[in-house]
Amino acid sequence: xxxxxxxxxxxxxxxxxxxxxxxxxxxxxxxxxxxxxxxxxxxxxxxxxxxxxxxxxxxxxxxxxxxxxxxxxxxxxxxxxxxxxxxxxxxxxxxxxxxxxxxxxxxxxxxxxxxxxxxxxxxxxxxxxxxxxxxxxxxxxxxxxxxxxxxxxxxxxxxxxxxxxxxxxxxxxxxxxxxxxxxxxxxxxxxxxxxxxxxxxxxxxxxxxxxxxxxxxxxxxxxxxxxxxxxxxxxxxxxxxxxxxxxxxxxxxxxxxxxxxxxxxxxxxxxxxxxxxxxxxxxxxxxxxxxxxxxxxxxxxxxxxxxxxxxxxxxxxxxxxxxxxxxxxxxxxxxxxxxxxxxxxxxxxxxxxxxxxxxxxxxxxxxxxxxxxxxxxxxxxxxxxxxxxxxxxxxxxxxxxxxxxxxxxxxxxxxxxxxxxxxxxxxxxxxxxxxxxxxxxxxxxxxxxxxxxxxxxxxxxxxxxxxxxxxxxxxxxxxxxxxxxxxxxxxxxxxxxxxxxxxxxxxxxxxxxxxxxxxxxxxxxxxxxxxxxxxxxxxxxxxxxxxxxxxxxx
Amino acid sequence: xxxxxxxxxxxxxxxxxxxxxxxxxxxxxxxxxxxxxxxxxxxxxxxxxxxxxxxxxxxxxxxxxxxxxxxxxxxxxxxxxxxxxxxxxxxxxxxxxxxxxxxxxxxxxxxxxxxxxxxxxxxxxxxxxxxxxxxxxx
Numbered sequence: 001x002x003x004x005x006x007x008x009x010x011x012x013x014x015x016x017x018x019x020x021x022x023x024x025x026x027x028x029x030x031x032x033x034x035x036x037x038x039x040x041x042x043x044x045x046x047x048x049x050x051x052x053x054x055x056x057x058x059x060x061x062x063x064x065x066x067x068x069x070x071x072x073x074x075x076x077x078x079x080x081x082x083x084x085x086x087x088x089x090x091x092x093x094x095x096x097x098x099x100x101x102x103x104x105x106x107x108x109x110x111x112x113x114x115x116x117x118x119x120x121x122x123x124x125x126x127x128x129x130x131x132x133x134x135x136x137x138x139x140x141x142x143x144x145x146x147x148x149x150x151x152x153x154x155x156x157x158x159x160x161x162x163x164x165x166x167x168x169x170x171x172x173x174x175x176x177x178x179x180x181x182x183x184x185x186x187x188x189x190x191x192x193x194x195x196x197x198x199x200x201x202x203x204x205x206x207x208x209x210x211x212x213x214x215x216x217x218x219x220x221x222x223x224x225x226x227x228x229x230x231x232x233x234x235x236x237x238x239x240x241x242x243x244x245x246x247x248x249x250x251x252x253x254x255x256x257x258x259x260x261x262x263x264x265x266x267x268x269x270x271x272x273x274x275x276x277x278x279x280x281x282x283x284x285x286x287x288x289x290x291x292x293x294x295x296x297x298x299x300x301x302x303x304x305x306x307x308x309x310x311x312x313x314x315x316x317x318x319x320x321x322x323x324x325x326x327x328x329x330x331x332x333x334x335x336x337x338x339x340x341x342x343x344x345x346x347x348x349x350x351x352x353x354x355x356x357x358x359x360x361x362x363x364x365x366x367x368x369x370x371x372x373x374x375x376x377x378x379x380x381x382x383x384x385x386x387x388x389x390x391x392x393x394x395x396x397x398x399x400x401x402x403x404x405x406x407x408x409x410x411x412x413x414x415x416x417x418x419x420x421x422x423x424x425x426x427x428x429x430x431x432x433x434x435x436x437x438x439x440x441x442x443x444x445x446x447x448x449x450x451x452x453x454x455x456x457x458x459x460x461x462x463x464x465x466x467x468x469x470x471x472x473x474x475x476x477x478x479x480x481x482x483x484x485x486x487x488x489x490x491x492x493x494x495x496x497x498x499x500x501x502x503x504x505x506x507x508x509x510x511x512x513x514x515x516x517x518x519x520x521x522x523x524x525x526x527x528x529x530x531x532x533x534x535x536x537x538x539x540x541x542x543x544x545x546x547x548x549x550x551x552x553x554x
Numbered sequence: 555x556x557x558x559x560x561x562x563x564x565x566x567x568x569x570x571x572x573x574x575x576x577x578x579x580x581x582x583x584x585x586x587x588x589x590x591x592x593x594x595x596x597x598x599x600x601x602x603x604x605x606x607x608x609x610x611x612x613x614x615x616x617x618x619x620x621x622x623x624x625x626x627x628x629x630x631x632x633x634x635x636x637x638x639x640x641x642x643x644x645x646x647x648x649x650x651x652x653x654x655x656x657x658x659x660x661x662x663x664x665x666x667x668x669x670x671x672x673x674x675x676x677x678x679x680x681x682x683x684x685x686x687x688x689x690x691x692x
Contacts, residue, residue, distance in 0.1 A: 035600075036601075120597065220598055221598070309640075396598075489598075490600065492596060
């Protein structure tokens with residue numbers, strides 16, 4: 001808790017009307033009052049305070065989608081898969097190109113004079129300490145993906161690159177290797193594989209989050225608009241954002257967040273179940289998954305009831321400590337020297353390959369660029385309203401430069417280290433003839449690699465705990481975000497509402513997991529990435545426009 | 555008997571505050587006590603104010619308008635919270651110490667079964683503070 005009591009007891013000074021606030025000098029002049037469209041009531045003694053249109057439409061759409069995917073699983077799966085495949089095949093250039101725009105804009109802002117603008121006005125003080133702030137943005141943004149893909153992705157790219165290029169009958173490549181592959185050259189395959197992995201976990205995803213977070217933060221803290229996604233559109237739509245165009249944007253954001261979270265909750269439960277099965281022979285199957293999701297949801301609800309400081313922040317910090325311990329363990333017990341030198345080498349090969357990996361046009365490695373890169377970009381983008389809004393919520397008082405460094409450069413560096421440590425360890429084991437991880441299912445690969453190292457039981461247990469806590473931190477921050485959007489940008493909506501959204505997330509995840517619609521919904525969430533790319537491009541415009549009108553700090 | 559009276563104020567729900575404010579003002583007159591109005595806001599724009607600074611100004615103006623003319627200047631204190639829905643009780647308890655209040659006058663709602671799992675802020679403040687707390691029901 002960061003209380004800032006007013007120390008000057010004298011209220012003698014003239015205070016007629018509403019004077020201009022200190023620092024944030026460029027509030028947008030609007031007559032809209034936050035919460036004016038809200039529905040407030042107190043049925044059964046439970047207070048509610050909701051944005052009527054956004055809440056009811058997004059709940060209905062969500063309900064309809066769940067019923068549809070459960071009632072017509074095959075058709076739904078083929079529709080969503082069709083949409084996803086169409087995007088991969090036809091819109092790949094757009095997604096890859098847009099992601100490059102985000103990275104370039106973020107890097108340019110760091111060095112430009114606009115980087116001096118402070119979020120919340122020139123005199124704003126940071127709301128959170130560096131540690132708490134960084135833990136929260138990292139735990140919300142990536143977390144469990146690192147656990148899931150840290151081992152499997154470097155191994156996949158290494159394997160396919162080593163396999164070389166193979167052509168199908170129609171002249172299209174059938175291999176999944178990045179770029180021109182590195183047939184029968186393990187050293188080159190390692191560099192290329194690591195570069196490709198880091199590409200997917202480095203600057204691009206964090207730039208996607210940063211764009212959403214920064215534009216929301218600027219329009220909420222510096223311009224005085226409510227903290228909800230529609231505010232990003234003010235430079236474009238003006239006062240119309242308070243009407244249906246704004247409602248639609250918010251509904252889309254709720255939708256993407258809810259399904260992104262529910263599908264990830266399902267996937268995370270699968271990995272935790274696989275780990276428990278690997279370690280304790282807990283039987284797999286739906287019962288275990290349902291119990292796991294219920295448990296994760298229950299912990300998440302406790303966390304959101306405790307609030308940002310006592311719940312989300314503490315769990316995020318705990319996560320950081322556990323993740324750091326696991327990372328250090330792998331670095332020191334694994335091939336330490338190779339990881340240490342690999343870190344710099346991989347960073348080098350990442351930058352060398354970056355122009356080719358991020359090239360949106362004329363790609364020959366269609367399987368890789370569409371199946372991996374486009375998929376990832378759409379996935380990150382569909383998560384961006386949620387992660388971006390949460391990051392925005394905790395970032396008041398940072399300068400734009402500080403903000404972008406912490407949201408873009410630091411997490412990217414951590415990702416490079418993480419991927420290098422787990423990837424190098426796994427690939428070394430592979431080279432030494434261990435095939436357990438290669439043959440294992442995706443969720444089990446991490447545990448197979450850990451099993452080849454000392455203290456495997458302890459580290460695997462830590463890994464399971466990490467997977468679960470990472471999900472709790474995503475789920476609780478996600479519920480806070482959805483609650484804020486559906487309450488018309490109110491941070492202080494009554495508690496039962498956030499509990500409601502936490503329960504809904506768990507319920508959707510269970511329904512889809514048991515009903516078999518999880519893969520379909522994952523495709524749907526990825527498909528939602530395409531319209532959101534347009535939202536993000538608008539965000540780029542809004543950021544520049546918003547920052548240009550701000551006073552720059554010293 | 556009382557020298558310093560603290561009144562938590564929610565500027566978003568002024569309609570519900572009339573009774574507690576009147577009680578506080580009457581008691582301040584009766585005991586010749588100083589009044590301190592305490593408000594909690596967020597960094598994010600809210601229905602009351604678009605910045606924390608604006609909130610502070612509004613609360614100060616409010617204090618001037620509502621305090622009785624008993625020779626004491628009213629004071630106003632604003633606390634910034636990351637999550638007021640969950641932190642309110644703790645902030646009010648801290649404010650009692652900061653203000654040095656010996657009486658808290660605050661509005662509360664009628665008791666309800668939901669209080670068992672989510673107790674009213676007034677009850678929690680009374681339970682965790684050693685100063686007198688006057689809960690004013692609507």
